[in-house]
Amino acid sequence: MIDGMVDTGLRVSGVQDVGAVPRMLNDLAGSDPAARATALRNLCRIAPDGEDVRPWVVDALPVLLELVADPETADRDRILRLVGDLAGADRTWYMAGETLRAKRILAGYAGFAEFLTDDDPLVRDAAAYTLRAVSRLLPELTGVLWERYIDEPDPAVRVTLLGSGVITGAVGSNYEPIKAWLAWAADSDGDLLVRITALTELMALYDPPPFDAETARDTLLAAYREGLNREPAPLDDAVAPLLAGQRMAARRWTPGYPQVLSAVRAAFRTDVGPQLDLLEQMLDLPASDARQDALHEAQSMMQRLRAPYLPLVQRAAELLADGDLQVRTAALRLLHGIGEIGRPAADAVWAVLAKADQRIRPGQSAWISNGTHGPVLSPAVQILAGFGDDRVLPMLERLLDEAPDVGELHRCIAGYGLRARGLSRTLRRRLRGLRPSEQAQRLGLLQALTAVAPNETGDHLAHEPIDVVTLGLLARAGRTAAARIPDIRKALTSAKPAVQLAAAYAIWHVAGDATAAAAVYDRFLDNRSAATGHVVTAIDGLGELGIRVADRRRRLAARMDARSDGVIVVAAADALWRVAGDRDAVRRLGRVWEAAPGTRPRIARLWVETGDARYGARYARAEADTAIRHNASNRGLSAEEISDDERLLGLCVRLLA
16 A cells, blocks of 8 residues: 555645655554654644645545554544544635645545544544534535434534534534534533533533523532643644644634633623622632633623622732732732722721832832833732722822832822822922823822822913813912912803803802802703703802802703703702702602612702601612622723712612611
């Protein structure tokens, strides 16, 4: 057989291959294991020609298939896998040149039925893999693979059959049948590896069919326990071009697991108990990837659903000291993204910072991280600053001296308000030392200074150009900014509505001129064509003026009609309560509560303030019994939005109490 091939000659692309390829084929048929291994390796190495294969492959395939068909041949499974690699089992999309000719030869080979039912499970596994090469030429392979799966006793072969079935399922009308096959295998196969493989393959498909969530949850937990998602061994670079299919065959690796976890959790819909139980079990597993995936998924759950998260938060706090860096990072990221829910973990977060390096440099200090646009405060510092933890104030003051351009620094300082008054001296010194080109940093420093020491800001605001931001700063500075009153009055007649409203707010806080402020607010109060945001700002401004604008009571009541936007109705009811002590308006907000969920925190606060617990109780009870957050969305929630919903729940509890 081999001698015949040598006599006829192989059409090779290089002279060095004329004698080499027949010799390698002879080695494959021989009895020396080392020679066979070398031949297999070298055939893989010399076969590629760019995306195609060399011409000798077409002539070698029948010889290789004949070797596999001979039960006396050693390493039949490895030779059969070589056949698949040479014919492009990993490049099912490539249908041109010599590779296409090789695929056609393989598709016309009649002995594959015997390979799929061979006594050797390794040969059956190699046959299931090799058939991927001809999936686009034989769409009916899906049925063949399915029938073989039903009768296959070896679970490792069933895994390969599933993977090959997914590839053949991308051709013709096989897509829906393969989804049904995978769902059935995930629910009923007796082997854990087969079930988790079916789940990972299923979740990678578009619009997967329903599956049994309880079974899938148990399968996922067991797979994490057994470590079935470990990364496969790296491939030899010298032969990788024709062995990439083996990497595709190892799809039980971890990238599929987070998708399965997310899908299993989503299958329980708003039933919080099983989802919490799943995540808590994963966090207790010794496998670091299980803990990491659970922490990532926990944030997604907290963004959408309400639940008693204290045990989970406490476990995340413990994992801040985990031995695995990725787990520690995932735990910190979780606590950084859940707002007030993470407050019980404050001491554990502080422990992360307590031993920080005294050198403040990005990448070398636990206080600073490298962000997308430069250095920013580390998540640990931002978490504690968000909680208003006084322990980080000395850090923030030191950062003002040594790393004043770190992102989020000024915002975090401003969040402390008057409690951070001790930082005002450093803030003013930094302001005096700024160059004209550092305008962005100047704005951050001004916002921080007006928050922590508003009465010390006047001199620094004396020459700022009048715009919405500056007007807001002047309003916070109050009477200290009296020198800018003429500029504020000019802005009252600006062509920009936002500037007018900001100037009205500022003239009241800086000059105490309620008449001038109310005149601006009146322009928007009755204007039905004004933007909703501008109308709400004007109504809120009148509410802040209180009894001084009591004569606007009827006009405010007119904005509570059915034609008005829900946020305008709530703002008008709030203003009527503050201007005229009108509780009747507040008692008519039930319809807005139902129609505009975003207004619920403000309505609940009004009901608590006015003591309308009897009216609001039924709405509060329904809200407290709802598992989905009032502001949940497909894009996920920020930490501030999660905190907003938690405050709403707190108000509902007060109403019910």
